[in-house]
Amino acid sequence: MSEAFRLGIAGLGTVGAGVVRLLTEHAALIETRAGRPIEVVAVSARERTKDRGIDLSSYHWCNDPVELAHLDGIDAVAEVIGGSDGPALDLARESLGHGRSLVTANKAMIAQHGLDLAQRAEANSAGLLFEAAVCAGTPILQTLREGMVGNRIDRIEGILNGTSNYILSAMERQGEDFGEVLAEAQRLGYAEADPALDVDGGDAAHKLAILAALAFGVEPRFCEVEIEGIRDIRAADIMQAERLGYSVRLVAMADMERQGDSPARLLQRVRPCLLPAHHPLASIDGPTNAVLAHGDYAGPILIQGAGAGSESTASAIVSDVVALARGETRPAFAVPATSLAGVKCADSGEREARYYLRFVVADRPGVLAELAAAMRDARVSIQSLIQEGESVGPEESGIMIALVTHKAPARNVRDALARLQGAASIVEPPLAMPILMD
Amino acid sequence: MSEAFRLGIAGLGTVGAGVVRLLTEHAALIETRAGRPIEVVAVSARERTKDRGIDLSSYHWCNDPVELAHLDGIDAVAEVIGGSDGPALDLARESLGHGRSLVTANKAMIAQHGLDLAQRAEANSAGLLFEAAVCAGTPILQTLREGMVGNRIDRIEGILNGTSNYILSAMERQGEDFGEVLAEAQRLGYAEADPALDVDGGDAAHKLAILAALAFGVEPRFCEVEIEGIRDIRAADIMQAERLGYSVRLVAMADMERQGDSPARLLQRVRPCLLPAHHPLASIDGPTNAVLAHGDYAGPILIQGAGAGSESTASAIVSDVVALARGETRPAFAVPATSLAGVKCADSGEREARYYLRFVVADRPGVLAELAAAMRDARVSIQSLIQEGESVGPEESGIMIALVTHKAPARNVRDALARLQGAASIVEPPLAMPILMD
Numbered sequence A, B: 001m002s003e004a005f006r007l008g009i010a011g012l013g014t015v016g017a018g019v020v021r022l023l024t025e026h027a028a029l030i031e032t033r034a035g036r037p038i039e040v041v042a043v044s045a046r047e048r049t050k051d052r053g054i055d056l057s058s059y060h061w062c063n064d065p066v067e068l069a070h071l072d073g074i075d076a077v078a079e080v081i082g083g084s085d086g087p088a089l090d091l092a093r094e095s096l097g098h099g100r101s102l103v104t105a106n107k108a109m110i111a112q113h114g115l116d117l118a119q120r121a122e123a124n125s126a127g128l129l130f131e132a133a134v135c136a137g138t139p140i141l142q143t144l145r146e147g148m149v150g151n152r153i154d155r156i157e158g159i160l161n162g163t164s165n166y167i168l169s170a171m172e173r174q175g176e177d178f179g180e181v182l183a184e185a186q187r188l189g190y191a192e193a194d195p196a197l198d199v200d201g202g203d204a205a206h207k208l209a210i211l212a213a214l215a216f217g218v219e220p221r222f223c224e225v226e227i228e229g230i231r232d233i234r235a236a237d238i239m240q241a242e243r244l245g246y247s248v249r250l251v252a253m254a255d256m257e258r259q260g261d262s263p264a265r266l267l268q269r270v271r272p273c274l275l276p277a278h279h280p281l282a283s284i285d286g287p288t289n290a291v292l293a294h295g296d297y298a299g300p301i302l303i304q305g306a307g308a309g310s311e312s313t314a315s316a317i318v319s320d321v322v323a324l325a326r327g328e329t330r331p332a333f334a335v336p337a338t339s340l341a342g343v344k345c346a347d348s349g350e351r352e353a354r355y356y357l358r359f360v361v362a363d364r365p366g367v368l369a370e371l372a373a374a375m376r377d378a379r380v381s382i383q384s385l386i387q388e389g390e391s392v393g394p395e396e397s398g399i400m401i402a403l404v405t406h407k408a409p410a411r412n413v414r415d416a417l418a419r420l421q422g423a424a425s426i427v428e429p430p431l432a433m434p435i436l437m438d
Helices: A014-025 A027-034 A065-069 A086-097 A107-123 A140-147 A162-174 A178-188 A202-216 A235-243 A310-325 A367-377 A410-420 B014-025 B027-034 B065-069 B086-097 B107-123 B140-147 B162-174 B178-188 B202-216 B235-244 B310-325 B367-377 B410-420
Strands: A005-010 A038-044 A060-062 A076-079 A101-104 A153-159 A246-259 A262-276 A288-295 A299-306 A352-361 A382-392 A398-405 A426-435 B005-010 B038-044 B060-062 B076-079 B101-104 B153-159 B246-259 B262-276 B288-295 B299-306 B352-361 B382-392 B398-405 B426-435
Touching (some): A005 A014, A005 A065, A005 A086, A005 A310, A014 A027, A014 A038, A027 A310, A038 A065, A038 A310, A060 A065, A076 A086, A086 A101, A101 A107, A101 A310, A107 A202, A140 A202, A140 A288, A140 A299, A140 B140, A140 B310, A162 A235, A162 A288, A235 A246, A235 A382, A235 A398, A235 A426, A310 B140, A352 A410, A367 A398, A367 A410, A398 A426, A410 A426, B005 B014, B005 B065, B005 B310, B014 B027, B014 B038, B014 B310, B027 B038, B027 B310, B038 B065, B065 B076, B065 B086, B076 B086, B076 B310, B086 B107, B101 B107, B107 B202, B140 B202, B140 B288, B140 B299, B153 B202, B162 B178, B162 B246, B162 B288, B202 B262, B235 B246, B235 B352, B235 B382, B235 B398, B235 B426, B352 B410, B367 B382, B367 B410, B398 B426
Parallel strands (some): A005 A038, A005 A076, A038 A060, A076 A101, B005 B038, B005 B076, B262 B426
Antiparallel strands (some): A153 A288, A246 A262, A288 A299, A299 B299, A352 A398, A352 A426, B153 B246, B288 B299, B352 B398, B352 B426, B382 B398
8 A cells, every 4th residue: 555645734614624524534435546545644723622523633733834834744735724815825835835735725815826826836846726715526627627628718607606696596586685685594504794705706706716817827817807796686686687588696707818829818707697598507506606618629518516515625625635645736727837828807898798787766757768868878779678666775765677788888888877877866876787698 | 848748549530530630729738738748649540541631641650550559659549439349449458458548438348348448557557548438528537536536426317418318308399209300310410320329328328337437436337227218208298297397308327325335236227207497407408418426525516518529529538638648647447446346236126216107098998997007006106197188109099198106116117017018908118207306
């Protein structure tokens, strides 16, 4: 039998404990598949004595996680502390700088410091793997990096945040507004006490920046993702969309524009969209995550599964650990960090789509003419108009008007909404959602 | 720059030519991702002079594909000749026996000779990879073998034959019977002139045997797959199922029964089933393939994409070639061939499900009583009965009776049908389809 592969784990929350449990429960299975045993030898966490339902007595304990970067007798470190900076980043830098491979579930850290960490890993012949950072145990990074290795990929679309998708699915099913469903999701443990990172799109944006870098061979650029969350969507919008034949989903999209074969301009967006029933992401329900990657040879490949959870995340971490145990060290973002292209941002204003627009307006004559004039002046033409009698908005002071536009550049739609800003007849900020795959 | 990885290709049909085209078109991309160039150095096919739209002048030509096993200066052979035996098998045995890695798209050969080939590969330290054999460029084998490496998997379900799924989807959409839709599919190139391997389930069975071996760690046992095709399904069955809220799909299913942690009994079936709308495979339309693998940590993972086509297949072959070029040689079926368990067949008769049963009977008194008596005697209880006025069958000599049973063991359902065999009132053999995921 080959020598054991020795792992240090930093962070023993539900994910860290899940990794220990998985490696223990499936030790024999994993040994047969990896060709050698995988052993946890050291751990670090904030509280040593907390009961986590696992036996830590045989592991070396480190009070400071960064010790794991230097401790003798460790082949790799699994970082599940979390946070884009602080101890997680210190540990990652120290480990990789010291030539010690790192497996991490930390999407915020990879989205924001991925390039620097990949460079450190390569400079010191260490592996840097982060399958768990995107869609937990649903192996999308590996699918892009290995299964689709022969493909040029120019477009990725995904449902990357389970909490938002759970909320939108529940709003659709129950006809309830965002606030009510969020409260329920928090009670059921599908949403955090502070849901901002999930429902405002930041979490999906972290994952999108990682996917885009890996699929397109460009530097990860989290700061350039255009982000819009789901707080402003009403149950009435979802019902309206449904009547028109669409589902509302928070979609993360990345598009690569090329000049010849070289990456030129990158567009990354996270925003609520209307999806027709035949769109592969339209049927993704509840907390499930899914990614659709368009390969020029393989065609569209969809992969879906749990996008969170300690067991699913542990599954991804272990798959990375096994790859390291087999001696497979590849560039973190599929190509050497020096080969990652630094690309410009594409102008989202140029992108054309049909749009769903919804206004809450004062119920008085002339309001519709005002809306229509703004649309005309911005060169957005209206395809169909739905006026809802329903009173909505602050103190039910307004009525809802929804419309679907003909295909128009995003810039024109923004211009139309800007023209209406401050108009006395508009009771609350309008909502605009593009319709995908028309 | 590292040394080139040199490939020989046996077979230059659409797939072989697709591999050459892909490696040429994306040479730079692949070199960056693989860390070294991949070069085709030798080819073999039946006709040397045929115009394939690719330039073969710089490749060494072999009249006999088996020469590629021994020709100097080749790192691996890609076999895309096809056929479970004959030259493909000769080449595979010779190559692996000679320590030369083999990549193949040949599902029939791997399903039937996979164990022998895996043993040869391991005995001679050669790689044996066959991602293209299951669902073409949709990387399901890699997902099982690597992405889900930390999981125990006890169940796999898939839509593994694009032709059958195309036909069933078209029957559903167009309300036409099997024969009409098959003829159309043949005209459009979605079905072969001899469609038997596709519509009778053999092709899906080959793929299922490979998936089961890899996911469960058992010897591939194609000969033990229970197979039923789609020829006997009528448009009226699909309409009836639709009214009840189900889609009809040809589903390949493998279940592992364990004793403790060890594989004990394996059930492999390919058969038409009724799927409720919320089943992840129910919405798989047209020639698309999909596999749902249930991991005990990762949860259910679905992967879907094209299941055939020269470009998609070339994508899979190239992903295997890149893995070899990176020096990643792993056991063919995820664990060493000596670790693959030889398991018994599970008894499908024990499996319980609700069933859709359809009879074509003579239109005369007492027929229904006869059916009901057979069901009662076999201990199958009827949940709902649908009698259709429509005349069907040979010379429209019968009328259709469809029913849904309560949950019953397959054995009892078979017994009920056996009791009716030869009954004068039964105009043609009955159709039985289980309802999945109730």
